[in-house]
Amino acid sequence: MQAVRITVPGRPVPKGRPRLGVRGRKAFIYTPPETREFEEAVRVYAVKHKVKKQNGDLAAIATFYTGGQGDVDNLLKSLLDGLNGVAWEDDRQVKVVIGVKLNCPKGQERTEVIIARADEVMPLLKKVAI
Secondary structure, three states: OOOEEEEEEOOOOOOOOOEEEEEOOEEEEEOOHHHHHHHHHHHHHHHHOOOOOEOOOEEEEEEEEOOOOOOHHHHHHHHHHHHEOOOEOOHHHEEEEEEEEEOOOOOOOEEEEEEEEHHHHHHHHHHHOO
């Protein structure tokens, strides 16, 4: 597999906490709309970049350019969930994750991710490991 690079324009959205809704006498849990929309945008741009579903252990290296809120771990969660079923079957396949959040001016916000085989990335990490 050759590494794949995806760019998702627009403000990165951290994974929102599950919400509880009530309809009549039934309660249900749902993902906030803003999170669902970002995850769908990730899927759309992955397809646009002709990403094919990969097998085996993978690595995801993401850079989030934003002036907004959000912890890197929650930004990663929404990105990885958005790639489920497109870049991989399930994000449990992702064994290496590197996330960076950088400030940028409004209008230049985006998410960039590189997807590669984990065994191609591990030798590089061993060189910089403490």
